[in-house]
Amino acid sequence: MSTLEIKNLHASVETPDGTKQILKGVDLTIKSGETHAIMGPNGSGKSTLAYSIAGHPKYTITEGTVTLDGEDVLAMSVDERAKAGLFLAMQYPVEVPGVSVSNFLRTAKTAVSGEAPKLRTWVKDVKKSMDDLRMDSSFAERNVNEGFSGGEKKRHEILQMELLEPKIAILDETDSGLDVDALRIVSEGVNRVKENTGLGVMLITHYTRILQYIKPDYVHVFVNGRVAEEGGPELAERLEAEGYDRFLVDA
């Protein structure tokens, strides 16, 4: 049982016009097996929240705490956070030329678990996970994200999530740019990992469509750098009907 606890998190970013405060006091607790949907309009700071937790150097934490099972996440380096059990599925996965997917996955798995995976079971695990995500075996020999379509990149993110077995995963707009078939495949993957490992999920999305496939336990409406309203799945339905206007006026 793991708990990711975010308290009063403030983060800023340097822009040409000076320092800009983006996160303005985020409180959020995610436990194993729970799925929290973070919904909000563009520019509300959802992605900043994801990157701040993962430790992207672009963002400066100015106040607040993030802990995973009581350990201070903000004191950890980026790779230490991954080793501690955090995973960020990125909205725009980065191309890494010259590094094959299979080499990348094996290196990451070795780093996260502290020892090289047993070859025979590893090859089997990779193959099964790729099959489940409808990824052709030729993917393994391609360079990381190089020339991947949008859908392929997102499936590759979920593949990593399944193989690295994190405690808590943050999915940053994993649904954006996907057609319904790809969305279904990716969602099935997330649900499978949840079922198998008890993963806790922070599901960041702009649209409600993915919530038909991944059922959230909690919905948080994110506006102007903080959580403006919280509720159950019914809140998502209300957002679907009313949009974000109500919150924008308040902001």
Next chain:
Amino acid sequence: MTVTDHTRATADAAHSHGVGTAPDASRADRPTSFDPEVFGVPNGREEQWRFSALADLKPLLALEGGEGHLAWDVPELPAGVSFVEVPADEAQARSVRAPGDRASAVAVARSGGAMALKVDANAVIDEPIAIGMHGAGEDVRGHLLVEMGPGAEATVVLTRTGSAQYSEFVSVDLGDNAGLNLVLLQQWDADAVHAGEVVARLGRDSRLRGSVVTLGGKAVRLNTSAAFAGEGASVDLFGLYFADAGQHQEHQLFVDHAVPRCTSRVTYKGALAGKTARTVWIGDVLIRKEAEATDTYELNRNLVLTDGARADSVPNLEIETGEIEGAGHASATGRFDDEQMFYLRSRGISEDEARKLVVRGFFADLIHEIGVPAVESSLMKLIELELEQIEEDEDA
């Protein structure tokens, strides 16, 4: 040999060119000569010197000095292979052509003769001939002949270590149907300065595989030319370089397709790390009117690992006939940037390991092309030492 006439002809041609600053009208017009004065002293505006580390190379352009020696470590040679000293006049006559710039003309003029490695006609040497050249900080000029008799086959590995101020002219002569795998390893100490010109002439149906690996040295400028003298020959030129702070590494290539039905491939890859790391790659290919059915491709890739490094890459393709199989080139310089680093680290991979992963992937294919297992296996380790160097620089 016909070298003398050729020298005169090109020396004459040099008068009309002088020390120009404009790019050559054709790569074929560049002078070659055993007389250093034909070239004048470069001022850094010449096409072939404009990216060079002239300040470091300057002592190698003077018509003085160079009395020192490298210590040669020559193994016991198999039957059919000889390695002997050749007097200066004979060495010039046996060279496949005259030097193409002042540095190598000075190297010949001041070397006082050449070392000649000769493989007899039809001798097939299975084991690589590994020769060490070690510098003890001296000022050295060298002239080397590698001569493959018709039908001969061999692999020759020259490993340069230690420190020196060294310039050299290496003539490589492949007889008809000969095969040579020539590997030049620059593993100099950090203060070495090296200017070299390797010129190869390929006889009919001959095959040259040439690999250059430059890791060490303060300034290394190593140029390779290959000229086809007979039909059906092929050349593969591979290069791997890794420059870190304070290093300037330059590789110029010239493949001269003068006869029909020859194939050339040039593949050079370099990594750079450290604020003042500098690399230069210039790849010239000339397909002359007579060279029908030519097939050529040249490629240069550079991977910049840290801020402040600079890689220049200049491919030139000059085609005088349309009757060719194929001709192309590609050049790309990519940066291993913060976003790639973040992506890999967000998967638990440490900063050091992330760089290794990327650099290993970048060089892996190329290393396997060298075709000498002992060299291939030691190279990855040497590259990883280069990476550790970056980490030390960063910590400093």
